[in-house]
Amino acid sequence: MIKNRPYEIKELPNQIILAVFFLTFFGLIVLKSISQHHSGGLLQNPFSKQVLFMIPAILGAISVLFIPRFTIHKYAYALYSIGILIVLLPFLGGSHAGTYRWLNIGLPFAIQPSEFAKIFTTIALARYLSDHNLQMKQFSSIIIPFIMVLIPTAIVLKQPDLGTAIVMLIPILPMLYWAGAKPFYLFLLLAPLFSMLTAFHNIAFTMWAIILGIIIFIAQPKRLIALGLFFVNIFLGLFSPVLWNSLSNYQQGRVLTFLNPEKDPLGAAYQIIQSKTAIGSGGLFGKGWGDGTQTHLKFLPVQESDFILSVMGEELGFISISMVLLVFGYLIAQIMKQSYLSKDRFSSLALIGFATILMSHVFVNTAMTVGLIPVKGLPLPFISAGGSFLISSYLMVGLILKLSVNYSD
Numbered sequence: 001m002i003k004n005r006p007y008e009i010k011e012l013p014n015q016i017i018l019a020v021f022f023l024t025f026f027g028l029i030v031l032k033s034i035s036q037h038h039s040g041g042l043l044q045n046p047f048s049k050q051v052l053f054m055i056p057a058i059l060g061a062i063s064v065l066f067i068p069r070f071t072i073h074k075y076a077y078a079l080y081s082i083g084i085l086i087v088l089l090p091f092l093g094g095s096h097a098g099t100y101r102w103l104n105i106g107l108p109f110a111i112q113p114s115e116f117a118k119i120f121t122t123i124a125l126a127r128y129l130s131d132h133n134l135q136m137k138q139f140s141s142i143i144i145p146f147i148m149v150l151i152p153t154a155i156v157l158k159q160p161d162l163g164t165a166i167v168m169l170i171p172i173l174p175m176l177y178w179a180g181a182k183p184f185y186l187f188l189l190l191a192p193l194f195s196m197l198t199a200f201h202n203i204a205f206t207m208w209a210i211i212l213g214i215i216i217f218i219a220q221p222k223r224l225i226a227l228g229l230f231f232v233n234i235f236l237g238l239f240s241p242v243l244w245n246s247l248s249n250y251q252q253g254r255v256l257t258f259l260n261p262e263k264d265p266l267g268a269a270y271q272i273i274q275s276k277t278a279i280g281s282g283g284l285f286g287k288g289w290g291d292g293t294q295t296h297l298k299f300l301p302v303q304e305s306d307f308i309l310s311v312m313g314e315e316l317g318f319i320s321i322s323m324v325l326l327v328f329g330y331l332i333a334q335i336m337k338q339s340y341l342s343k344d345r346f347s348s349l350a351l352i353g354f355a356t357i358l359m360s361h362v363f364v365n366t367a368m369t370v371g372l373i374p375v376k377g378l379p380l381p382f383i384s385a386g387g388s389f390l391i392s393s394y395l396m397v398g399l400i401l402k403l404s405v406n407y408s409d
Contacts, residue, residue, distance in 0.1 A: 019331040027383030046304040046385040053387040057394035064398030080124030083117035115392035118168040122353035129179040130345040163376035167360045171353040184219045199237035279313035286317030304385040309369045338404035347403035
């Protein structure tokens, strides 16, 4: 049950606060090194810009702590509507570098609405699942939650911003599982993805069709539903070439580069090759703070945001990367622990969603940095430079802290 009671500072999970401040401080150390040879004004320097944005970020997180928990629950759908509205607004203005990700609000900088929309979507999904207390006995019970997430995801994908769209979509699976959905239903949500991925290889697609048929047979749904599920997935697989052709040229290039980086070493594969070179040259302990050649000779692109982990590896070594990833793991584990201990369903589900968002960012950013997945353009939470991302990350921290405080019945 959601209570409205003032909290005490001592009730806050200090482990989460310390982990976030450690990651933020470590990020500032790396950004300070990157900024040594930057010229221009305050907002052109990654370090000073990050410090400047920390002020509204921290204030935003603190402000959330004073919002009653029942108010967050009450206005969850209103926030969801605002989230959809703000991701639509950039389409009304001009494009930035051929995309509609940014919203110019008359300040010297623009904001990225999708960073806030993914938080609002998670809150709304947590309210729906908690309010309806779904038992998930029927597949139809997960259709509305899926549509709720799919609407803003489709808009963000159209901007286009594939990385953020993926992060916005991913929390639905663990949240549905936490709400009690049957594993078979979650498998059905993932099945179309496997159908489309395997469709480009005849043997792989045939094997997947056999596996899909076996799983459906074991689950024993009604005959009409079983046939529908099977043939819908087969159709999606056959439709995959059309979807592939609908992707932008740069999106196709990223996938092809991931499969064969040497195909275009000075073009689409340049980022991955330079990132691997930077990390590999740093060794165990790095070249030293401020001494990274890949970084300061500008061989490494987007080094202050998407590839900041590469800078860390080159200058501070594999030890620093390991330490940062361990802290991220500890932070996510603490959030999941708070979700498990939560006394109300809404808070528990929202915390699972936020933990998934953070984990998705960390996994995708780390994996693309070392070439395990195609480049997605996702920053590393609390470490990468970016005003909208930093503010939204701290707002999420404020919500995590607020929803982690348990009240006695």
